[in-house]
Amino acid sequence: MVLLAKAPKASEIDWSALGFDYLDLPYRYIAHYKDGQWDQGELTEDSTLHISEGSTALHYGQADFEGLKAYRTKDGEIQLFRPDQNAKRMQRSCARLLMPALSEAQFLSALKSVVKANADYVPPYGTGGTLYLRPLMIGVGGNIGVHPAQEYIFTVFAMPVGAYYKGGVTPTNFTTSYYDRAAPHGTGQNKVGGNYGGSLLPGDEAHKAGFSDVIYLDPATHTKIEEAGSANFFGITKDNEFVTPKSDSILPSITKFSLLYLAEHNLGLKPIEGDVYIDKLDRFTEAGAMGTAAVIAPIGGIEYQDHLHVFYSETEVGPVTQKLYNTLTGIQFGDVKAPEGWIQKVDLD
Numbered sequence: 354m355v356l357l358a359k360a361p362k363a364s365e366i367d368w369s370a371l372g373f374d375y376l377d378l379p380y381r382y383i384a385h386y387k388d389g390q391w392d393q394g395e396l397t398e399d400s401t402l403h404i405s406e407g408s409t410a411l412h413y414g415q416a417d418f419e420g421l422k423a424y425r426t427k428d429g430e431i432q433l434f435r436p437d438q439n440a441k442r443m444q445r446s447c448a449r450l451l452m453p454a455l456s457e458a459q460f461l462s463a464l465k466s467v468v469k470a471n472a473d474y475v476p477p478y479g480t481g482g483t484l485y486l487r488p489l490m491i492g493v494g495g496n497i498g499v500h501p502a503q504e505y506i507f508t509v510f511a512m513p514v515g516a517y518y519k520g521g522v523t524p525t526n527f528t529t530s531y532y533d534r535a536a537p538h539g540t541g542q543n544k545v546g547g548n549y550g551g552s553l554l555p556g557d558e559a560h561k562a563g564f565s566d567v568i569y570l571d572p573a574t575h576t577k578i579e580e581a582g583s584a585n586f587f588g589i590t591k592d593n594e595f596v597t598p599k600s601d602s603i604l605p606s607i608t609k610f611s612l613l614y615l616a617e618h619n620l621g622l623k624p625i626e627g628d629v630y631i632d633k634l635d636r637f638t639e640a641g642a643m644g645t646a647a648v649i650a651p652i653g654g655i656e657y658q659d660h661l662h663v664f665y666s667e668t669e670v671g672p673v674t675q676k677l678y679n680t681l682t683g684i685q686f687g688d689v690k691a692p693e694g695w696i697q698k699v700d701l702d
């Protein structure tokens with residue numbers, strides 16, 4: 354049996370060298386659904402899930418997840434950014450896959466208990482690191498027909514992370530793909546495992562060609578930008594518009610909705626959700642990818658039909674993207690006043 358190495362002591366971690374890698378932290382939360390109800394769940398040190406070979410998550414993709422972060426503020430407190438939105442999105446993913454939704458209260462309490470139990474692993478303020486939280490729900494038990502499971506596991510595990518895309522706030526290039534991420538009336542708007550399985554091959558092809566990620570085009574016509582493999586897309590126009598695609602097959606990004614609000618209220622930009630044609634990229638002076646893991650990752654250029662369209666610069670972040678980044682991360686780390694209800698503190702006592 355292969356034993357996975359436990360995370361080093363928090364005091365031994367070089368916070369400024371963190372990437373986006375799995376680490377087996379001391380504690381995670383686990384709850385079980387059986388006979389029509391969720392139990393109250395508990396913290397456990399066991400990082401291995403013990404499940405039946407007939408689990409629907411393994412065969413039929415009955416699995417959904419979330420991603421959010423805990424941030425260390427200047428005064429040493431720890432806070433979460435809009436976790437209620439993750440709870441609600443997971444409930445929608447559960448509805449789509451016929452899985453039993455967890456109450457928002459249990460979801461939030463699970464998150465906070467995992468952060469509190471692993472508090473030493475929330476990177477210090479100023480390092481840029483955060484504690485990434487991964488809520489996950491899977492269908493389990495003995496099944497073989499294509500039907501929803503009778504039993505489920507919900508878990509939340511965590512790990513300290515740095516930049517998701519290697520450049521961080523330095524621009525990197527993205528490419529388009531022949532492949533689609535999601536079907537027009539499929540599961541693209543839900544955070545379900547199956548969407549990501551299909552993105553591994555195009556993602557690998559993009560990485561091997563030196564790009565950070567794929568920018569998927571709309572599955573019906575391949576003329577409009579949908580989103581990146583792990584983040585939504587935005588562009589800034591010379592008329593001070595913040596533009597992001599509107600589509601039923603992209604993930605409704607919490608970062609995206611936050612930036613639509615902040616672009617308007619903090620930066621005075623006009624927020625627009627609409628069509629973004631891949632052959633009309635000239636309208637943008639800057640562009641970026643946005644998401645929990647990606648934060649705001651400036652896009653240097655997008656390759657489409659063997660041509661690299663460069664936005665602001667391949668080496669420097671544009672001024673509007675930088676302001677958006679400062680505002681968003683300022684709120685997340687507690688340095689900029691947050692709109693009402695966006696921040697939830699984790700009680701460490």
Ligand code: PLP
Nearest residue numbers: 583584585604606607608644645
């Ligand atoms: N799009 C995809 C495909 C993602 O995996 C993510 C990550 O969660 C996002 C967008 C960004 O969503 P959010 O801002 O809610 O993290």
Ligand code: COI
Nearest residue numbers: 420421583644645646647
């Ligand atoms: C996130 O940003 O939380 C994601 O889930 C993106 C990726 C790691 C799947």
